[in-house]
Amino acid sequence: MAQQLDTTGLRPDTLLVHGGTARSPFGETSEALFLTQGFVYDTMEAAEARFNGTDPGFIYSRFSNPTVAMFEQRMCLLEGAPAARATASGMAAVTAAMLGQVKSGDHVVAAKALFGSCRYIVEDLLPRFGVASTLVDGTDLAQWRAAVRPNTKSFFLESPTNPTLDVIDIAAVAAIAHEAGATLVVDNVFATPLLQSPLALGADCVVYSATKHIDGQGRCLGGVILASEAFITDKVHNLLRQTGPSISPFNAWVLLKGLETLPVRVERQGRSAEALADHIARLPGVKRVLYPFREDHPQVAIARKQMKGGGTLVAFEIEGGKAGAFRFANALQLVKISNNLGDAKSLITHPATTTHQRLTPEARAELGISDGMLRLSIGLEHPDDLADDLDRAARAL
Ligand SMILES: *Cc1c(COP(=O)(O)O)cnc(C)c1O
Numbered sequence: 344m345a346q347q348l349d350t351t352g353l354r355p356d357t358l359l360v361h362g363g364t365a366r367s368p369f370g371e372t373s374e375a376l377f378l379t380q381g382f383v384y385d386t387m388e389a390a391e392a393r394f395n396g397t398d399p400g401f402i403y404s405r406f407s408n409p410t411v412a413m414f415e416q417r418m419c420l421l422e423g424a425p426a427a428r429a430t431a432s433g434m435a436a437v438t439a440a441m442l443g444q445v446k447s448g449d450h451v452v453a454a455k456a457l458f459g460s461c462r463y464i465v466e467d468l469l470p471r472f473g474v475a476s477t478l479v480d481g482t483d484l485a486q487w488r489a490a491v492r493p494n495t496k497s498f499f500l501e502s503p504t505n506p507t508l509d510v511i512d513i514a515a516v517a518a519i520a521h522e523a524g525a526t527l528v529v530d531n532v533f534a535t536p537l538l539q540s541p542l543a544l545g546a547d548c549v550v551y552s553a554t555k556h557i558d559g560q561g562r563c564l565g566g567v568i569l570a571s572e573a574f575i576t577d578k579v580h581n582l583l584r585q586t587g588p589s590i591s592p593f594n595a596w597v598l599l600k601g602l603e604t605l606p607v608r609v610e611r612q613g614r615s616a617e618a619l620a621d622h623i624a625r626l627p628g629v630k631r632v633l634y635p636f637r638e639d640h641p642q643v644a645i646a647r648k649q650m651k652g653g654g655t656l657v658a659f660e661i662e663g664g665k666a667g668a669f670r671f672a673n674a675l676q677l678v679k680i681s682n683n684l685g686d687a688k689s690l691i692t693h694p695a696t697t698t699h700q701r702l703t704p705e706a707r708a709e710l711g712i713s714d715g716m717l718r719l720s721i722g723l724e725h726p727d728d729l730a731d732d733l734d735r736a737a738r739a740l
Pocket of ligand 1: 432433434435437458460461501505530532533551552553554555564565566
């Protein structure tokens with residue numbers, strides 16, 4: 344592998360094009376795809392050296408692969424993180440980041456506004472193995488403080504939350520966690536690494552579903568865990584290595600190429616989302632719009648303090664409950680009905696009947712997920728075409 348570029352002082356856009364690239368002796372322009380399970384050694388002595396760590400080369404793609412390593416390295420540079428591990432999906436990343444820190448008898452605290460499967464990990468899976476969990480309203484700092492127990496090991500949150508786009512004060516929650524001797528893990532999917540840097544705000548670990556903006560073109564699943572060397576080595580590495588939720592080198596390659604265009608896409612999608620949030624607020628039949636950088640967002644001050652932009656998602660509430668929301672979404676032609684997000688294609692979903700169907704009506708009400716609420720992920724289409732499509736949907740009401 345050729346010498347890597349000196350990345351000191353380079354800006355994110357540049358890092359995402361060049362960072363982490365390790366060229367083979369062929370000198371390829373694009374990053375090479377090492378679609379291989381294993382590696383061969385010239386001699387038995389060489390194999391021995393790989394296994395005892397005196398030669399740091401690759402051994403087996405369940406836990407290390409050159410293409411996967413390039414993706415991890417590029418993510419480290421973007422996030423400003425010392426270490427990273429890529430995983431098969433966002434959920435594999437969340438599961439390993441949480442499970443790796445706890446044992447039976449421990450306790451975790453999480454914000455209750457979580458991606459459905461993340462809530463399952465905290466609410467159902469951890470308790471089955473003797474790890475108690477407490478769910479709090481993440482925007483209420485007093486609830487985080489009150490939830491702490493002597494055996495609390497970790498706090499977990501996402502901000503902005505899915506689907507209501509609540510914003511949680513990451514620095515304040517990190518301070519409470521550290522005072523309690525616990526870590527803070529942040530699921531940063533909705534903000535993207537470009538608009539929010541949880542590690543700089545005090546978090547100990549950041550997790551992504553790379554399936555979302557990092558791929559950004561709806562092709563493959565992936566996840567990544569970023570933290571200090573110590574966190575990755577002590578809590579995450581062995582769990583991943585021995586249990587094997589490994590990312591395919593092919594998917595890591597797709598995501599690596601996705602990172603090259605991430606800043607361009609997130610900037611354009613964010614600009615469109617901000618404009619369309621205001622457009623939606625003016626449509627007849629729309630009761631309420633939620634967008635982190637709008638002046639009427641309940642946590643706009645925190646959003647502006649910890650984020651560089653409001654993000655690529657907009658949530659809004661239609662009059663007439665489920666029937667109204669369905670009529671609106673069914674009338675859209677350009678915006679597709681799908682529960683994914685961060686895609687080049689604009690996608691709309693009805694959380695109450697899809698992503699958050701598993702929750703009881705009371706739990707949904709507690710999270711502010713009404714029957715009339717829709718979540719819209721803004722894509723790369725021209726914003727005027729999207730505005731026309733939304734106007735058409737409003738006329739159908
Ligand atoms: C999609 C998503 C996940 C899970 O990621 P997968 O890649 O689908 O496993 C976790 N958290 C958030 C906020 C997500 O949007």
